[in-house]
Amino acid sequence: MAQFTDVYDCDFNDKGTVLGKGAFSIVHRCVNKATGEVCAVKVINTAKVKSSDIAKIEREIAICTMLKHDHIVRLRNHYKDRTHYYLVFEYVSGGELFDEIVTRSFYNEKDARDCMYQILVGLQHCHERNIIHRDLKPENLLLASREKDAPVKITDFGLAVLMENGPSYFGFAGTPGYLSPEVIKRQAYDTQVDVFACGTILYILLCGYPPFWDDNQQALYEQIKRGSYDYPSPEWDTVTPEAKDLIDRMLTTNPTRRITVAEALKHPWLADASVPSTVH
Ligand code: ADP
Ligand code: MG
Numbered sequence: 001m002a003q004f005t006d007v008y009d010c011d012f013n014d015k016g017t018v019l020g021k022g023a024f025s026i027v028h029r030c031v032n033k034a035t036g037e038v039c040a041v042k043v044i045n046t047a048k049v050k051s052s053d054i055a056k057i058e059r060e061i062a063i064c065t066m067l068k069h070d071h072i073v074r075l076r077n078h079y080k081d082r083t084h085y086y087l088v089f090e091y092v093s094g095g096e097l098f099d100e101i102v103t104r105s106f107y108n109e110k111d112a113r114d115c116m117y118q119i120l121v122g123l124q125h126c127h128e129r130n131i132i133h134r135d136l137k138p139e140n141l142l143l144a145s146r147e148k149d150a151p152v153k154i155t156d157f158g159l160a161v162l163m164e165n166g167p168s169y170f171g172f173a174g175t176p177g178y179l180s181p182e183v184i185k186r187q188a189y190d191t192q193v194d195v196f197a198c199g200t201i202l203y204i205l206l207c208g209y210p211p212f213w214d215d216n217q218q219a220l221y222e223q224i225k226r227g228s229y230d231y232p233s234p235e236w237d238t239v240t241p242e243a244k245d246l247i248d249r250m251l252t253t254n255p256t257r258r259i260t261v262a263e264a265l266k267h268p269w270l271a272d273a274s275v276p277s278t279v280h
Pocket of ligand 1: 021023028042073089092093139140155156158
């Protein structure tokens, strides 16, 4: 069976090829020897992990294999040897949405609309397949290029789960500031947790800071459970009521009353979103 190094050139010792680091992995730039295609390989050292972690990597591979969409980073190949897993993804060159928000401070409504629309279109592809991402946040949304209106792509299905038998408690997973009330309450949950994270992302896009925040994690979780956020003056005064209405519907505490992805795509605020025509 072909090994990663048979098919790809990658200098793991060159720090310049590191594209990013996550909690469990290092992502390097690599090149397909036969085609010349530049890719991003997520390398996971299995020497340091438990057997339950191996199952999680296998789950990430299985889920990524199910997803083929312009707004989702595509898994090209995967390999494993005695010490590492290698997940080879299409290379996305524009960096994290997180850094773009920091650079711009915040987005105007048009740019936020186009961005959120693409995230929702990609997420709909996941939800139609009963896949819950569980870790949507600006660090896991990549920009396809450095151009201003670059397409947005969802990445990092490392915490994603397949919902085979409807809502269930799939465990406490995600990133504190983006967690939904139902996860914090350790109740059964479903794809609606991703919609809540989208509400948090949309809020951040429009003002540059999160809706729920406290240095103390318990206090943060209490805010989320209570649905306690507001739109401080003056920065929110100029934001349209339609944008705030969509945020409110996405941040609705009760997941059964929260807007779904399919409904959100029809929300008036997203009505004239323009999606980049050439998505690579
Ligand atoms: P983890 O599960 O460890 O968080 P990610 O899949 O989120 O790993 O990857 C970590 C970081 O690596 C991302 O936030 C991003 O900066 C970078 N990265 C991941 N995939 C790609 C890609 N396909 N193209 C370019 N950079 C990527
Ligand atoms: Mg990540």
